Amino acid sequence: MKRLLTTGFFAMIIAGMTSCSVQKQNTATSVNLPDKKEVLEVAERANHYFMNKWPDAGKEIVGKKVWPSNLWTRAVYYEGLMALYKIHPKKEYYDYALDWSQKHNWDMMRGTFTRNADNQACGQTYLDLYEIDGKKHPERIKYVKMSMDSMIASGKSDDWWWIDALQMGMPIFTKLGRITGDKKYFDKNYEMYAFTKYKHGGNGLYNPKDKLWWRDKSFVPPYKEPNGEDCYWSRGNGWVIAALARTLQDTPKSDPHYQEYLQDYKDLLSALVPIQREDGFWNVSLHDPTNFGGKEMTGTALFVYGMAYGINNNLIDKKTYLPVLTKAWTAIVKDSVQPNGFLGWVQGTGKEPKDGQPLSVNKExxxxxxGLGCLLLAASEVYQLK
Known part of the structure; x- marks a missing residue:
């Protein structure tokens, strides 16, 4: 009974916060947009720190094991770099991405016929480079297409069993659909998305009640956070936001599933407004601030990216979301991005709030x-705000 009362009380507080927060935002007469020059300076500072640290784009990453540099973490960085290049097309950014892609022969990590979305994520940058150069280099798209075609031919749809996979895989299908004009890529994208949303973990990894996503079947009820709430991991939900934004970017509005993507995207963003921290960040555990509560950059940056994208493309209400995202962006610039470009308050790899803890401003x-990829994605959209 005590737990039920605590949880109910928590829900009442959240509801009150929602009402007050939205009311304040809707009555705000003006919000100062982040200065474009400052946004670009922050992005370039952080990016230069990384490029100087990793001058060889093909160098293996050595940690607890040795990883090729086209693994998912580096793929997310290059997604961000491509977004930065689009708003600030410096040749050194293009060259860095091209060198990385060539050193991996434009292939997936673990080979062309891998089914793991993490291994396929590098294909997003290959496709971007294919388009940047006017589709003159078929080798850049060859293995990406073969990999996705093999997924379609298999008839399987259950590969995205963790929500991070949506961001790693969905944009590849939709980019291919747009580039080739072949509807099969859009169809397969939805088929796999729907399996994750409605079937994995028993009844799907999406909770329509809270409008948030469980990371994988390990976290669906009866699993609870220490305060009795469901476990919604910040960065995991950030991956979903990024996946939906990038999917909406490439999916034609005539697609039968476009409206569902759009509604899921809007619903998830709406769930974030009342639970933003006072300092502008979001906690790693979205419904339990007591479970390693504190600043965390990656989830916050992905939420900023999703909100700024929505405003820039007239998908969401500017009065509601601009104050939220500018507060978050200001917090990232003030507290996370260091003078030398190092990013603090970045949660390490993992799948839940306790992983990589405790965080700090100077912990690597x-x-x-x-983490840099998330920042660059956010910066690319914040830069375009009008």
Whole structure:
């Protein structure tokens, strides 16, 4: 009974916060947009720190084991670099991405016919480079297409059993669909997305009640956080936001599932507004601030990316979300991005709030690259705000 009362009381507080927060935002007459020059300076500072640290784009990453540099963490970085290149097309960014892709022969990590979305994530950058150069280099798309075609031919749809996979895999299908004009890529993308949303973990990894996602079947009820709430991991939900934003970018509005993507995207963003921390960040555990509560950059940056993308493309209400994202972006710039470009408050790799803890402003995570990718994605959209 005590737990039920505590949880109910927590829900009442959240509801009150929602009402007050949205009311304040809707009555705000103006919000100062982040200065474009400052946004670009922050992105370049963080990126230069990383590029100087990793001058050889093909160098293996040595940690508890040795990883090839086209693993998912580095792939997310290059997604961010491509986004930065689009708003600030410096040749050194293009060259860095091209060198990385060539050193991996434009292939997936673990080979062309891997089914793991983490291993396929590098294909997003290969496709970007294919388009940047006017589709003149078929070798850049060859293995990505073969990999996705093999997924379609298999008839299987249950490969995305963890929500991070949505961000790693969905944009590849939709980019291929747009580039080739072949509907099969959009169809397969939804088929796999729907399996994750409605079937994995028994009834799917999406909770329509809270409008948030469980990371995988390990975290669906009866699993609870220490305060009795469901476990919604910040970065995991950030991956979903990024996946949906990038999917909406490439999926035609005439697609039969476009509206479902859009609604899921809007619903998830709406769930974030009342639970933003006072300092602008989001906790690693979205419904339990007592479980390693504190600043965390990666989930926050992905939420900023999703909100800024929605405003820039007229998908969400600017009055509601601009104050939220500017507060979060300001917090990242003030507290996370250091004078030398190092990013603090980055949770290391893992799957739940306790992983990589405790965080600090000067703690180096096990992989630095994906955190920077999240920042660059956010910066690329914040830069375009009007």
């Amino acid at each position: 995570p096990d992989f630095e690259d994906y």
